[in-house]
Amino acid sequence: MNYDNVEILFAEDSKDDAILTIRALTKSGFSNKLHHVADGAEALDFIFCRGNYALRNPKEFPNLILLDLKMPKVSGMEVLEQVKSNPETKSIPVVMLTSSNEGPDIEKCFALGANSYIVKPVDSDNFFQAIKEIGLYWMILSQPPH
Amino acid sequence: MIANKRLAFQNKEKENREAELVIANKELDYQNEEKENRAAELVIANKELDYQNEEKENRAAELIIANKELVFQNAEKESRAAELIVANKELVFQNEEKEKRAAELIIANKELAFQNEEKEKRANELIIANKELAFQNEEKEKRANELIIANKELAFQNEEKENRAAELVIANKELAFQNEEKEKRAEELITANRELKNAEEDIRKLNDELEQKVVERTAQLESVNKELGSFSYSVSHDLRAPIRAINGYTKILVEDYGDKFDEDGTTILHSIINNSKKMGNLIDDLLAFSKLGRKQVAILPVDMESLVGAVRDELITEDGENIPVFKVGTLLPANGDKSLIKQVWINLISNAIKYSKYKETTIIEIGSYQQGNLIVYTVKDSGAGFDMQYYDKLFGVFQRLHSQEEFEGTGIGLAIVQKIVNRHQGTVWAESLLNKGTTFYFSLPVSRH
Secondary structure (H helix, E strand, O other), X not given: OOOOOOOEEEEOOOHHHHHHHXXXXXXXXOHHHEEEEOOHHHHHHHHOOOXXXXXXXXXXXXXXXXXXXXXXXXXXXXXXXXXXXXXXXXXXXXXXXXXXXXXXXXXXXXXXXXXXXXXXXXXXXXXXXXXXXXXXXXXXXXXXXX | OHHHHHHHHHHHHHXXXXXXXXXXXXXXXXHHHXXXXXXXXXXXXXXXXXXXXXXXXXXXXXXXXXXXXXXXXXXXXXXXXXXXXXXXXXXXXXXXXXXXXXXXXXXXXXXXXXXXXXHHHHHHHHHHHHHHHHHHHHHHHHHHXXXXXXXXXXXXXXXXXXXXXXXXXXXXXXXXXXXXXXXXXXXXHHHHHHHHHHHHHHHHHHHHHHHHHXXXXXXXXXXXXXXXXXXXXXXXXXXXXXXXXXXXXXXXHHHHHHHHOOHHHHXXXXXXXXXXXXXXXXXXXXHHHHXXXXXXXXXXXXXXXHHHHHHHHHXXXXXXXXXXXEEEOXXXXXXXXXXXXXXXXXXXHHHHHHOOOOOXXXXXXXXXXXXXXXXXXXXXXXXXXXXXXXXXXXXOOOOOOOOOOOOOOOOOHHHHHHHHHHHOOOOEXXXXXXXXXXXXXXXXXXXXX
């Protein structure tokens, strides 16, 4: 499988949230270049070309990373921390997705260098709108230096 | 004729010569008379001269006599002069003697004057010394008087001490007696102390047990608190996810498979969407409410006019016919947590808009007034209002005074308002007339800045 043209890396453990999010992005025209991983460990394998992604071109990085905060094995927060502390990947925009605005997560994510933070709304209209805006903003308006 | 005239003239001349002769005769007569008078006078003058001669001879005889007298007087004066010369010499000698004496007296005078001055100085010194002695005398007298008084005082004190000593002797005896009594009492106390110590040990044991229990209970409470925290996190995170899925999938059904449902089916799909949405709102509100109890309140002066302006701008929607009209009076500043106070305004103003939706116009009046140390804010609408007999349910959690069909809502907005205002040591209350409108009041501490 060719991973070299992946523009959006999307890490989400909830199958339902993944389906709905991918659908929202598809409707906004970003799906063909999106790659979905089911947890944080797989997200790190993808970014740093390890495990199943060992053959991926290490010079190619996605233009945007969407991370669900609460995932098994490795959380979105830990992925964020590794991406932002690595000089090769720290300039990739990272948007955190979460089911709630509970806890100190928001401040912690921004402290670690998250570029945006979205609480997934229950109402799907709002959800689609939010996802669409993320895609538009980070894919079109702010071009990363890659 | 000529001879006649000559004769006439000669006649006349002779007549004139005769007149002149008569005058010259008369002159001669007068001169004769004068010479006779002069002779008589000379005889008289002769007689006078004779008399004067006789007088001069008498005078000469008298002068001779006077001369003789003068010669005698002269001799007398010469002898007198000789005597005066002798006397004069005597006086000159005496004068010299007197002058010498005067010079000696001047020297003696100066000496006396000098001695006088010295004596005056000495006299002045003596006066000063005298005064000093007088002053010292006075001082000594005063001191002597004081010593007399002090002496008397000492004598009195001595007496007192003697009295006191006598009393002390008596008191000593009393103390000795009391000492004995105390010794007896001390023995009793030692016994009592032993008993107390035993009791204390018992208490300490009980205390330790209690402390242990408090520590255990605190740990339990802390873990319960943590459980509550993770519970609300789970509610927020895990309950929202399936509801989000229900809502999202139903939306997909409507959008992608809408043509396969009849009208009833489509209505049911929309009901699912609405209910899941409501469930999401309930969860969000419940979380917000439970968070209020834990949130740190940061009290600072709040500029109410700009805050209300921002809330109003957020809540006004330009679509629809019933666009709210705001009448905002003066809003005094107060102390509070800005983000929480903003939530109060959002809830009250959005309520006012919501409950006016069946009226032709929405008029919302906002104002404030000071009452003691509090600022009272008012939000008045002319909407649906409520029956004041249900007033005690107004601020309850999930309590509603209107049906969901009439006015949507979760019934937590006013509970949040009350909780926020109470956390600011303020109060919230309302007045309402059914179908006439409602006024909400809430108070906050006065801003000191």
